[in-house]
Amino acid sequence: MNRRDFLSAAMLAGGAMVLPRAVASGDADPAMAAILRAAQQQREAAIQRIRDWIALPSIAAENLNMPEGAQYMAELARAAGFDSASIVPTDGHAGVFATMDNGAERTLGIYFMYDVKQYDPAEWSSPPLEGRMVDKPGYGRAIVGRGAVNQKGPEATFLAALHAMRAAGVKPPVNIVLVAEGEEEIGSPHFSQVVQRPEVFAALKKAEGIFIPASWQNINGGVNVNLGSKGVVELELVASGERWGRGPKGDIHSSYKAMVDSPSWRLVQALHTLVSEDGNTPAIDGWFENVRPLSAREKALIAEAARAGNEAAQREQLGVARWIDDLPYREALERLASQPTVNIEGLVAGYTGPGGKTVLPGRAVAKLDLRLVPDQTRAEAEAKLRAHLDKRGFTDIETNVSGGYDPTETAEDSRLIRAQLAAYQAAGATAKLNPRLAGSWPGAVFTAPPLSLPAGHFGLGHGSGAHAPDEYYVVDSTNPKVAGITEATMGYVDILYQLARIS
Structure with a gap:
């Protein structure tokens, strides 16, 4: 034997x-x-x-x-x-x-x-x-x-x-x-x-x-x-009244929103420019320039996985009822393998405890991860994100990259x-x-x-x-x-x- x-x-x-x-x-x-x-x-x-x-x-x-x-x-x-x-x-x-x-x-x-x-x-x-x-x-x-x-x-x-x-x-x-x-x-x-x-x-x-x-x-x-x-870039975007030159430097009473700008809404507006209207496709300038399409062999492997897979079990495990755009399973798996993403991991601003606390926050933070596919690179992704924000007047939004790789x-x-x-x-x-x-x-x-x-x-x-x-x-x-x-x-x-x- x-x-x-x-x-x-x-x-x-x-x-x-x-x-x-x-x-x-x-x-x-x-x-x-x-x-x-x-x-x-x-x-x-x-x-x-x-x-x-x-x-x-x-x-x-x-x-x-x-x-x-x-x-x-x-x-x-x-x-x-x-x-x-x-x-x-x-x-x-x-x-x-x-x-x-x-x-x-x-x-x-x-x-x-x-x-x-x-x-x-x-x-x-x-x-x-x-x-x-x-x-x-x-x-x-x-x-x-x-x-x-x-x-x-x-x-x-x-x-x-x-x-x-x-x-x-x-x-x-x-x-x-x-x-x-x-x-x-x-x-x-x-x-x-x-x-x-x-x-x-x-x-x-x-x-x-x-x-x-x-x-x-x-x-x-x-x-x-x-x-x-896939590769990844992990970062946070930060909007602050101090860096923006508008809005408060620290939290103030929310009644002043009638006369004071909000860094939180500033961050939301910046985030909105990064993706399509439904939030599912990156809209950063030039993001898809170096995205390599799936090869015929890769599509064949994905089709085989879809035939052999258990779509219902995967949905149950993930706790989701349907895929993006109600795609069939094979097409959803193709998207999973081939598409770069812009994901919001977390949003933090002002008070998030029980009940309400009427403040206008002076600072707002969004934690993001950007998933990359061949032939994208981390360096390219960081540069394009910064250029995209600057072009739209968001030069005050900080991009603090903590790590990532190709x-x-x-x-x-x-x-x-x-x-x-x-x-x-x-x-x-x-x-x-x-x-x-x-x-x-x-x-x-x-x-x-x-x-x-x-x-x-x-x-x-x-x-x-x-x-x-x-x-x-x-x-x-x-x-x-x-x-x-x-x-x-x-x-x-x-x-x-x-x-x-x-x-």
Whole structure:
């Protein structure tokens, strides 16, 4: 029995995943058998590792526990068997760089983030740092906590794979380079400084590709293999009476609106110019000049996804009744992959507490994210937004960019993508190629020259609620089509072998 068939048979025997094909007979691979036994024996330790990590939140936006988060990340890497793990300073929060030389022919890059989003405990059903175990209908037992799925659960599960191999006395079949940052949740403003360090760049240059651990299996066990991701610019627009020269410098009584200009309405008017009348299409001057249309291959992949997908389930999950312009599902998915967006994340001005407070605010803020598609760039987007506002007389509106990066693209025939597809097939998970993830991650630092590496996401298992209350990561799966933590651990083991042997 080859390694792929043994992995599938072991998972089937454990009852964690139902496989769509027969398993070949023969003797099991002794190395994989030893790794599986170790993963099973270390299961509780792997779960506790996630809970302990959740208990230490590093929140870049609040400058909370950032040095502690970097140090903890380095300690996790060392404990998993990396030869060295060093903290890399930047002009912002530090990154972490670790290497594992296994004397292998090929090298794999791994991207981690150790920071998490902010949280309001009042919105959670259990304390967000407790890591409480709860039942998730259709999936099984899950850890609930900030960072559970984004990204500490999947990342810790990848580390569990290295722990299992180490305990089994099996050397990974590829060398591994780990780069981690603490600013992903604020747009990775300094991550390029980590990657551009000579020793980091030299190590990554040897890699076949790089991926971020993920756990996106749906209730039917399916998963997407992303061939790219949208870029993003995160910023805030600020209107103030002081900078405008009109309206109050601070909040005043609202009765004066009859004779005093309002910075809040000034901001609303500026925002209105950025999009079409329905708010769905960017109207920034020149915004679509470099937007590349979908290729025929990309449209075909999206059409296949629409046929195989569950539109009703996706609508229910998102809490929406219809798509933009009442589009059919296929066209809505095409729009998701192909269209840049201007989104308002939040609006803040004056008093927002209970009841009323009759003020005319002296300052108003809109937090925006701009999603970018090939061939747009972050620099282009920032420049065009500023020029658009200035042309319409909004020179006083501040544009404070906090972070962002360009879109990513990875070739379908790269070794990384083919290894992912092979690993999913070995685990009995239906994998679909997705032209572009609508979300964003700082993969452009890897995919763009001079590194030009294939990059993406990989991982079995399920979790949800990233950035939201009650974020969770499934560790004990009761769904025969979805991996629990041990099966996800073995999935990471298998992709190392897939990458090592694929031609």
